[in-house]
Amino acid sequence: MKLTRREILAVGTGAGVASLFGMPALASATDDLIAAFTGGAEVGSGALALTAPEIAENGNTVPIEISAPGAVAVTVFADGNPVPAVATFNFGPLNPSRGASTRIRLAKSQNVIAVAKMEDGSFQRAEAAVKVTIGGCGG
Amino acid sequence: MAKGVKPRVKVPKSASAGDTITIKTLISHKMESGQRKDSDGNQIPRSIINRFVADFNGQNVIDVTLEPAISTNPYFQFDATVPESGEFKFTWYDDDGSVYETSKTIEVN
Numbered sequence: 573m574k575l576t577r578r579e580i581l582a583v584g585t586g587a588g589v590a591s592l593f594g595m596p597a598l599a600s601a602t603d604d605l606i607a608a609f610t611g612g613a614e615v616g617s618g619a620l621a622l623t624a625p626e627i628a629e630n631g632n633t634v635p636i637e638i639s640a641p642g643a644v645a646v647t648v649f650a651d652g653n654p655v656p657a658v659a660t661f662n663f664g665p666l667n668p669s670r671g672a673s674t675r676i677r678l679a680k681s682q683n684v685i686a687v688a689k690m691e692d693g694s695f696q697r698a699e700a701a702v703k704v705t706i707g708g709c710g711g
Numbered sequence: 712m713a714k715g716v717k718p719r720v721k722v723p724k725s726a727s728a729g730d731t732i733t734i735k736t737l738i739s740h741k742m743e744s745g746q747r748k749d750s751d752g753n754q755i756p757r758s759i760i761n762r763f764v765a766d767f768n769g770q771n772v773i774d775v776t777l778e779p780a781i782s783t784n785p786y787f788q789f790d791a792t793v794p795e796s797g798e799f800k801f802t803w804y805d806d807d808g809s810v811y812e813t814s815k816t817i818e819v820n
Contacts, residue, residue: 633782650780654746658780664771668731672773672789675782677744708782 602651606687606697609647615695620646620688622698623673631678631708639671640696643688646670652682677708716740720801722815726793730819734765734772737786738803738811744779760785760811762804768797793819 606615623637638646638661648658663670678684681703688696721735738760745757759779765772772791791799796819803811 653780655779657778659778660776662771662774662776664766664773666767666770666772666791666793667789668792669790672775672787674775674785674787677780677782 602649602656602685605649605656606647606685609687609689610695613693613695615687615697617697619643619690620686620696620698622648622684622686622700624684624700624702626701627703627705628678629705631680631704631706633675634678634684634702634704634708635673635675636684636700637671637673638686638688638698639669640686640688640690641670642691643670643696644691646672646686646688648676649685649687650676650678650682651685653677653679658684678702678704679707680704716805716809716811718801718803718811718813720799720813720815722799722817725818725820728794728819729792731790731792732817733788733790734799735786735788736763736765736801737784739784740803740805742779742781742783742785746779758806760803760805763787764802764804765789765791766800766802767791767793768795772799793817795819 620640628634640646645660645662647660649656650658658676661672684700684702686698690696716739718738723732726732740760743755743758747755749755757779759777761777763775773789777785798814798816800814
């Protein structure tokens with residue numbers, strides 16, 4: 573079968589669109605997880621602080637800190653990792669600042685996203701872009 | 712049980728009632744993510760600590776669910792209020808079913 577010019581253009585556009593949607597497909601796995609955590613509720617911002625370095629030389633240990641006064645639980649995602657979920661922090665009554673810091677692995681430069689569930693049932697979100705020089709996956 | 716697992720916890724020895732103190736915890740564990748391959752190209756199976764809990768006199772302070780994206784030798788730092796003298800209890804749960812425990816007492820005056 574000989575392809576006409578019109579068909580070639582159509583195929584080319586299709587491939588272009590597919591490659592455009594390749595990245596959002598990865599990110600939407602994170603969105604799905606966030607939706608599963610929030611139950612589809614509206615997510616605000618402001619009360620949750622996520623601290624992460626702008627540039628991480630070693631993706632194997634990237635220090636992050638969350639702080640969300642009034643939160644009962646905070647979930648952290650990394651949208652560029654093979655498995656986006658990072659950790660879930662549930663805070664008990666004896667934790668006054670509702671904050672914690674830890675070290676995480678990042679496979680490549682990406683966004684780290686934290687979603688907090690507040691005491692009143694609402695949700696808060698914070699995001700930080702981290703540039704990773706050496707990835708922390710495989711080896 | 713994974714080899715060489717050793718929990719280390721830093722809690723102040725004393726505090727005033729109602730004070731907020733900072734606790735640092737570290738446990739040596741290789742946290743094999745299940746993504747890596749060995750030299751023959753075989754996948755190394757996942758072996759991580761999947762849960763960490765800190766309690767004070769039976770009341771919960773923090774309860775963390777860990778995923779493979781937590782670094783080797785998982786480290787946590789967090790705050791706690793101490794209403795009275797008592798004991799902090801820290802528990803780590805391994806994928807293979809082992810449980811690592813340690814505790815620290817604090818004197819409140």
